[in-house]
Amino acid sequence: MGLIERLFTIVFGGGRNVVKDTAEVFRENAEAGAERAADHKAEVVAQYGAEFAAPARGGFDRFMDGLNRVPRPAMALGTLGLFVAAMVEPVWFAERMQGIALVPEPLWWLLGAIVSFYFGARHQVKGQDFQRSIAATMARAPVVVENLRALGALRAGSPGAADAGRDAALSLAVIKPEANPALEDWRHSRG
Structure with a gap:
């Protein structure tokens, strides 16, 4: 057992994992990468928070900021x-x-x-x-x-809009009833 134990001690011993350390040369440790990304995002959010923190401003400053926002919407509307x-x-x-x-x-x-x-x-x-x-x-x-x-003058409510004038064929076409199959079916069912 001593030989195998020494071999494992060489590979994994001394509080270090030689295989893991060697693999991390070629591939990033996912857990450590996630920690670094989370730390980076937290720092970015903190920086943005500090950059865009609104200082205490008076009423005049707030009024002028509101007034500066008026021209573009006013022109568009x-x-x-x-x-x-x-x-x-x-x-x-x-x-x-x-x-x-x-x-x-x-x-x-x-x-x-x-x-x-x-x-x-x-x-x-x-x-x-x-x-x-x-x-x-x-x-x-x-x-x-x-x-x-x-x-x-062409609106239906204007006087003479529907006047056919001297066109007899148009006058007859206007007063001639159109065929209505639904009405004919209704009439047949009643009588």
């Missing part, structure tokens, strides 16, 4: 509101856009500088193209108003 206004009241919308067409160009540049400070530098380049597109849209406003009048 305002733009959507303009689309709704253009569909609901096109003439009212066209009148407002005519007023915008009278804004002098230096004021547009000032607005562009303010908005680009808030949202990025691309607005100044695109601002003039946007103004030209507004002018082109305003030029189409009278055609849109006339089209709306023509569409309003």
Whole structure:
């Protein structure tokens, strides 16, 4: 037994496991790796917690932070509101856009500088193209108003919308009843 015991002592003895130590050269110890990963994650969370901890701030700071969050949603919702206004009241919308067409160009540049400070530098380049597109849209406003009048005349509630005029074939087609198989079956079952 002494030889085998010495062999095991060489391989596993001295409080060390030579096979385990040799294997860990080629493959990571899963348990030790999990401990290191857990320690790393705990340190990352602690660092983020320290980085993003909100210092005690006064009412003015909180008010200014809230005020800084208003422009982007206000512009997005305002733009959507303009689309709704253009569909609901096109003439009212066209009148407002005519007023915008009278804004002098230096004021547009000032607005562009303010908005680009808030949202990025691309607005100044695109601002003039946007103004030209507004002018082109305003030029189409009278055609849109006339089209709306023509569409309003076609509504079922408008007088004369269903008038067939002098077309006799159309008048006869309108008053001729259509075949209704369900109604015919009902009539046969009753009589």
